[in-house]
Amino acid sequence: MAERADGRPPVIRRVGAGISVAALLAAFAVVLGALFRHPVQLVLAVLLLGGVLGAGWAALVRRGLPAVAAAALGGVAAVLLVLLPGVHAYALLATAAGLAGVSFATARTALGRDLPRPPRICRTGPARSGVLLLNPLSGKGVATASRLGDRARGFGARPVELGLGEDLREVAERAVAGGADVLGMAGGDGCQAVVADVARRHGLPFVCVPAGTRNHFARDLGLDREDPAGALAAFGEAVERRVDLGVVDGRVFVNNVSLGVYAAVVRVPGYREAKVATIARCLPELLGPDARSRLRFPGPDGPPGRAADVVLVSNGPYRLERLSGFGSRERLDGGxxxxxxxxVDRARDVPELVTAELSGNVARFPGYRAWTTSAFTVESADPVVDLAVDGEPLRCAPPLRFHALPGALRVRLPPGAPGASPAAAAPKGVRRAVAALLRVLAGRPARG
Known part of the structure; x- marks a missing residue:
């Protein structure tokens, strides 16, 4: 969407801002009206729904009599929810949710690209001898289905498909030895990290082509994950920026390393084919009453000896709404x-954690802590520790030492890429969102 020369948002964005603000006010009006006219039914509907969710998850992570008791309480809450007199409470809640959805959708159009602070970039010419490595197994064959190899040739890049049993790092090193001046990778985040490390070691620019399952790195670079072929344009006239990398015990990661519950689940056979079923099957052992975390690490203030059920160390801080989605990062160059x-306290906290997870407010869970650091060490009483490095299962002997590599990787991006992660493009909190929308409505840029 073209911006005006004077920096003012175009009319369509101002209209979107007006619709977004109006829909949000209408949602609040519906909720307030419902509380005024039907306070008992509405409050009971919310409380009973929370009781069903909390009791269900409490039953999931417990064994024996406590699990039966939790299931019974959840069943009673479900019956009472169904028998709640009248349907107006549900209808009003659904109406408010629908209006909030309209507000969020139009806000994306209204805010445009005003909020992200543009990274430092420089324009660069086409690659002279670019090489694109392809993993045909990543993302259920995205690279093959999208004909990325043939399309790469259109930008002057030589495609190299990873063969069965071949070592990706060795293939990348051979490409460098063969004269590659730009290295690209079409695959998942684990593959991106390996090739990015090779490019970093040789001082070569890197092209990220999202051809995996989640493609978190591509998303936070501002690439369109639904258009892997579009990322190939970075082999032509492109823009270049520097981003950070993370390291754990000598292994580079582009996104994050998980320890604890998530890392243990990732190792379970069949996890990738049936994630929800695997998590449900494993939670009783991982968060049950007999489970005890053996991970130890210093907190943000330095003293050692802390323990946790989930530890996530990321290449740049995430803005997390849910642990299951790993959120998004506002920037990749913070160093x-x-x-x-x-x-998690097994006897008390699991229902509250589940509620926070489902509502997208995991940061409000009392057992949640987040901070930034340039280096981090995790100890454990176990001889080996399960990790998930950019989603790939791994086992390492403790202590695990993490550190950041600021600005270590040169990344080439197509000039027309969106250029901002979801976290950078979205304001923090309702108050800031409304303030940004009001600025657009008044004809000013969203960022004040």
Whole structure:
């Protein structure tokens, strides 16, 4: 969407801002009206729904009599929810949710690209001898289905498909030895990290082509994850920026390293094919009453000896709404690691954690902590520790030492790429969002 020469947002964005603000006010009006006219039914509907969710998850992570008791309480809450007199409470809640959805959707159009602070970039010419490595197994064959190899040739890049059993790092090193001046990778985040490390070691620019399952790195670089072929344009006339990398015991990661519950689940056979079922099957052992975390690490203030059930160390801090989605990062050039830890009391905290997770407010869970650091060490009483490095399962002997590599990787991006991660493009909190929308409505840029 073209911006006006004077920097003022175009009319369509101002209209979107007006619709977004109006829909948000209408949602609040519906909720307030419902509380005034039907306070008992509405409050009971919310409380009973929370009771069903909390009891269900409490039953999931417990064994024996406590699990039966939790399931029974959840069943009673579900019956009472169904028998709640009248349907107006549900209808009003659904109406408010629908209006909030309209507000969020139009806000994306209204805010445009005003909020992200543009990274430092420089324009660069086409690659002279670019090489694109392809993993045909990543993302259920995205590279093959999208004909990325053939399309890469259109930008002057030589495609190299990873063969069965071949070592990706060795293939990348051979490409460098063969004269590659730009290295690209079409695959998942684990593959991106390996090739990015090779490019970093040789001082070569790197092209990220999202051809995996989640493609978090591509998303936070501002690439369109639904258009892997579009990323190939970075082999032509492109823009270049520097981003950070993270390291754990000598292994580079582009996104994050998980320890604790998530890392243990990733190692379970069949996890990738049936994630929800695997998590449900494993939670009783991982968060049950007999489970005890053996991870130890210094907190943000330095003293050692803390323990946690979930530890997430990331290449740049995430803005997390849910642990399951790993959120998004506002920037990849801050020069620091992000650390998130979650401590769960099995007897009390699981329902509250689940509620916070489902509502997208995991940061409000009492056992949640987050901070940034340039280096981080995790100890454990176990001889080996399960990790998930950019989603790939791994086992390492403790202590695990993490550190950041600020500005270590040169990344080439297509000039027309969106250029901002979801976290950078979205304001923090309702108050800032409304303020940004009001600025657009008044004809000013969203960022004040």
């Amino acid at each position: 620091v690691l992000g650390v998130v830890t979650v401590v």
